[in-house]
Amino acid sequence: MKWTKACRIEMLLFLLAVWGCGNAATEITPDRVEQDGRTVPDVRQESTEPESIVFPDGVVTDVADGFVPWDVPTGDGAEVQPECEPGQGCFLHPCSSNDECQSGWCVEHMGQKVCTQPCQEECPAGWTCSQVGATDPDVVFICVSNFTSLCRPCTQASDCMGSTGIKDACVQYGVQGAFCGGKCGPDDQCPLGFACQAVTTVDGVEVEQCVAKTGLCPCTDTAVELGLFTHCQVTNEVGTCQGKRVCTEGGLTPCDAPDPAVETCNGLDDNCDGDVDEGDVVMGLGVCDDGNECTADKCLGVDGCEHKPLSAGECKDNDACTVADHCEEGACVGNPVLCDDGVFCTDDACDGSGGCVFTDNTDACDDGDPCTVADQCGAGVCKGEAVSCECQVDKDCLALDDGDLCNGTLFCDLAEWPYTCKVAPDTVVTCPAPPAGPNAFCKKAFCDPATGQCALVADHEGFSCEDGNACTVGDKCVGGTCGSGVSALCADDNPCTDDSCAPKSGCVHASNVLPCEDGSLCTGGDQCAGGQCLPGGPLLCDDGNACTDDVCHPAQGCVFVDNLAPCDDGVACTLGDQCVQGKCVYSGLGPCEDGNPCTDNFCDPVQGCLAAMNAGPCDDGNACTVGDHCVAGACLHDDEFFCGDYNECTDDACDPVLGCIYKLNQGPCNDGNACTVGEKCLAGVCGGGKPLSCDDANACTTDGCDPGLGCQHKNICVGWHTVAVVPAAFTQQPAGPGTLSLTFGQPASGIQECDGTTVHFGFGPVSIAQ
Structure with missing residues (x-):
């Protein structure tokens, strides 16, 4: 509209x-x-x-x-309005x-x-x-x-x-x-x-x-x-x-909160910390917690406290020299801290605070030098007594060989004087490391000195390792194998999760959808979702009416109070929709517009926007049409628009969007002047023509051009006729510029006589006697 x-x-x-x-x-x-x-x-x-x-x-x-x-x-200066009696609505x-x-x-x-x-x-x-x-x-x-x-x-x-x-x-x-x-x-x-x-x-x-x-x-x-x-x-x-x-x-009533009290085994949250009977308490006896992480303490009411030994889960034994503390049959045990500096001449131990102490020893050792004997540790270093190592042949070195086939055999090195006994590098045995895996830490490569053969033997006995199972704790080396410890405890005491353990990832707490209790008096149908107990109460106090404020009264339950909020009556064209006495009412009708000029739009408070067809003028969106008018809800036109500009130097056309278009051309044209020829269009103007030649080759006419009529030839004698020969009565004129001398009886081709006295031939006049 x-x-x-x-x-x-x-x-x-x-x-x-x-x-x-x-x-x-x-x-x-x-x-x-x-x-x-x-x-x-x-x-x-x-x-x-x-x-x-x-x-x-x-x-x-x-x-x-x-x-x-x-x-x-x-204050003293305040003005007070006249008193208004109750009920008067002031x-x-x-x-x-x-x-x-x-x-x-x-x-x-x-x-x-x-x-x-x-x-x-x-x-x-x-x-x-x-x-x-x-x-x-x-x-x-x-x-x-x-x-x-x-x-x-x-x-x-x-x-x-x-x-x-x-x-x-x-x-x-x-x-x-x-x-x-x-x-x-x-x-x-x-x-x-x-x-x-x-x-x-x-x-x-x-x-x-x-x-x-x-x-x-x-x-x-x-x-x-x-x-x-x-x-x-x-x-x-x-x-x-x-x-x-x-x-x-x-x-306002006094605060109805209870006084916080020491937790007792009564099914109540006595200390209001969100947990009921936490610590497994027993009525009259106080908390059932025995201080041992490796017992499951439980309140049995008047029967007292139960402390069930655990052989699962982690704990803390308060010993700095242990790691991977875990419960075994009710006791918290840990694996010793590994202290190893890789030096044979030190004794490695934990210092009691979690650190390591490395003490020098005096053990027998091998300094790797074939030219020493009685090797012994001292100040953390292995040293022996030097002996003569000179030789002439390999057998001279047999006395110095320790018989250990793993550290190589001796030969007499003749490379320089004096010749000495040295270890042949290609006779030293290098044993491969244990294969990677959970047991690698619990094994080491060992070479038998008597045979020179390699073997894997147990290592790090009793120390912590990782068996690759996330569901065990306290793993330790036993006989060259990483032995699994005790099971991990995955219980999170959350009723909204199902607890389990996956060997690769560990404890899994999968959310469930079980019914639960959130502790609110104004909620019902509480249910687990996303690992939490979500209340369902707000749904119970929803009357589906946007014009009421839904609240939960602690004693009365749901109360629906009328409000004055903006609302939507479901009719798009009504204005000022607002809640009145619990109902959504409108205060006015708004405009309706369907974008069609051939319909008259109006708002019906029940049906919404309606449209009635009209027969008024319209615009069909086509610039090349005229007489647009509405017919049966559609915009139609009477005729095509004429775009002629009467200029032969433009090509005339019509674009539905732009309207008339006049494109310049360079074709031949007529500038309206009959005295010019060869005109052409240039920049929309006809011009550039040459003058028209009006010479009719007739000596008895005066030639000229009229812009409107073209060439004009005006007679200059009374009458015209062509003579065959020069007349007998001919007065010969002397030859000279502008004249022509003729001889009597001469052929008169091209000679025309006008008035009987003058003959024009070419450009010169001659006199002819009558």
Whole structure:
């Protein structure tokens, strides 16, 4: 559907008028009355803006004197409005619906519903003049509170969102609980009785909010009706227990949290640490923990404590000289720390603190020198007594050979004088290392001195190793093999996981979907998901109505309270959809536009956008058509557009998008001047022609050219006739420039006579006698 120019101007003027009246629209639905045969918002213009606000009746408080929860002027200079009797619906009086207020508007303020007043630009401090969304036919502005939820008990940030959509913070008031704050800053002042302070929210975020100077907040009628509560806690040397403080007519109840107590075997979380009977306690006997990690302690009630020995899992034996501590038959044992500096002449040991000590010894040894005897350790080094090693032949070295076939045999080296006995390199046996794998650490290569043959023998006996099985702990070398230790304990005491062990990866805690209990009175159908016990409670208090706030009352269960939130009535073209008394209603019909100029669109409050075909003018989007008009919902045209420019120097065409196109050509043309020939087109202009020759080769005519008529030949004698020969009566003229002498009787080819006296031949005249 197309808008006329007049429609666009009228709408622009309307929008400018609305914009000049106030701030952005607030979605609050007014009561409506009949006036002059039409329904209009019930706004009584005689209401005036009070310079001060009277504290309303019906507010219950449990705080000390001096707490001022409303924006009430104080001091000697404060002006007080005339008293308004309860039930008259004056500004700030409690209400539950619009018809209870003189202004026709019941709005949220500081946690409860109160009557407000109309405005033009100004409102009392803490209130903003805001347009009521989508009212018809007149635009209405009312005072809307900047502190809709201030001092309302809360447990989370979402509890502090009012009908205007402004979310204030849920502020922690120490051990008293949490209450809704109010946005504040250099340009946003707090109501009397409140201060703008940097506080910590229940989410642990530091923000600036308006908070009560007394440190407590009162209970409003709305909070009492809804049974709103805040969390609180009781703390002593044992721990901290959480509880609630509920709004009642007598104010907030005392914190119902129990006093933290030493855990006993009673099925309760006595110390409020989240675990029940942890440590396996027994009634009257205290905790059943025997201090041994390798026993499974269990509470058997009056039968006392059970300490079942464990042969699985890790532990800590508090011995710095052991590693891989694990449980074996109720005892925590570990494998010795490996101390090996690779030096034969030191004794290696653990120093008791986890470090290693390497002490020099005096053991017999082999310094690898064939020219020494009686090799012995000293100061950590193997040294022997030097002997003569001179020789003449190989057998001279037999006396020095130790008989060990692994370290090579001696020969007499004749390379230089004096000849000495040396080890033949190719006779030294090198044994290959143990193959890689879990047992490699527990073996070593050994060469038998008597035979010179290699073999694998046990090594690192009793020291820790890794058998490649993640489900065992305390593995150690036994007889050259890495022996598996005890089983790993994979129980995580989480009912929402199935515990097992995979040899390659270790403990596996697979999430299950079993029923569970999250400990909340307002949840039901709790079930495990993702390894956690998730509450199913919020689903129980959902009536599927966006126009109610669904809450869970500790004693009453689900409560559905009507709200004033924006909503969607399911019809796309209705405007100002808003909740009123639990239902989603609209306040106006919006435009519908299907993009088709051949339909008139309108909004039906039930069916939505509808379209009726029209027969008006339209635009088919083709620049080469004319007479476009609507037929059966489609845009058709009457004729093709004529693009001729009557210029033979352009090739004329039409583009559906661009319209007429005139392409220049260079063809022959006519410039309209009959006296030129050979014209051509250049840059859209016809020109460049040459003058036309009008010579008719007739001496008896005067030749010329007329631009409109072309060549013109004007006679210069009376009559014309051609003579065959020169006439007899011929007066010969002397020959000379410009004349021609003829002889009587001469052939007269090309000679023409005009007037009987003059003959023209070529370019010269001659006289002829008659």
